[in-house]
Amino acid sequence: MQVMQRDGTGQLRKKTVTTDDLERSRREMRTLMLERDLLSAALTKVYEAENEGKITREEREMIAKRYSTQIRDMESKLRDKELVVEVGELESLRDELLTLFREKIQNIESRLDQAKDRLPALMQQEGKATEPAVPAARAKSATSVAAAQSGQSEDLERAVERKAPKRDDTEGERRVRAIRDEVMDALERLEQIDSRKENEGA
DSSP states (O other), X not given: OOEEEEXXXXXXXXXXXXXXXXHHHHHHHHHHXXXXXXXXXXXXXXXXXXXXXXXXXXXXXXXXXXXXXXXXXXHHHHHHHHHHHHHHHHHHHHHHHHHHHXXXXXXXXXXXXXXXXXXXHHHHHHHHOOOOOOOHHHHHHHHHHHHHHHHHHHHHHHHHHHHSXXXXXXXXXXXXXXXXXXXXXXXXXXXXXXXXXXXXXO
C-alpha cells in the first residue's frame, strides 16, 4: 500500500513504507533476531544433552525438529521485516538526496545569477583600461634598467615565493568542496546499505 508523504521540501511523494512502519519494523527485527538466537542456543543445548547421555537420539530428534521449525519461521519473518526496512531506508535516502541536490542546485543557480549580473560591468571596465603610451627612448631606458636588475629581481622573487604562505582556497572553492562532500557522504550511505544487503544474502 502506498501513501503520500511530504519530503524535506514539502513536496508530496509516494511512500511505500512510512516512517512509523520503518521504525516498527526495525523494533520487530531486533525482537525476532533475539528470539532466533535464543532458539539456536536451545537447539545447541539439545545436541549437547544427547552427547552427554541425558536424552536419547529419538528424543533429541523430536525436540530438535520442533526448535528447527520455530527457527525457520523466525528467519522467514525476519526476511520479511528486512525487506520492509530496506525499502524504507532506500526511500528515505532517495528523498534526502533529491532534497540535497535541489537545495544545492538552487544555491549554485542563485550565486551564478549574481555573478553574471556583475560580469558585464567588469567586462566594460576592463575594455576601457588601456596601457599608457611610452616614448621609445624612455622605453629603451626602462628596458636597460630592467635588464641590469633582472638578476636581483629574480632572486628576490624566488625568496618571496619560498617565504610566502600557500594561497588559501577561495570562498567559492570551499563551498563547492562542501557540496561535494555532502553528496559523497550520501552516496557512501547508499553503498553501506548495498554492502549490508550483500553480506546478509551471503
